[in-house]
Amino acid sequence: MSTTVKISEAKAHLSELLARVEAGEEVIIARGNAPIARLTAIDERRQRLAAIEAVRAIRARAKPVTQEEIREWREEGRRY
Structure with missing residues (x-):
């Protein structure tokens, strides 16, 4: 109302x-x-759930990453 x-x-x-x-x-x-x-009232729980769903949707579209790629990224950050 x-x-x-x-x-x-x-x-x-x-x-x-x-x-x-x-x-x-x-x-x-x-x-x-x-x-x-x-x-209107702020519904923080609904906002959090919407954000979680948005992240899940993005992750569902992303290509899988191998453990080797993750190791390379980690080492790349340590080189500088």
Whole structure:
């Protein structure tokens, strides 16, 4: 569910609006009738899971690497 509030109302009731966002509500802030911002709760767990899935997708497309290649890369970094 979302609620739209004008900027002046958002300024006056920011703490209340943030409590509503924490409870799962979405708040749209508007200048006049034009929406300009959206307040939503940050779901850090969902963001972490999305990042993990993105890494897994990249790794799935990558070609396999041999142990010899890994050793060469490690030694290459030690040469300088």
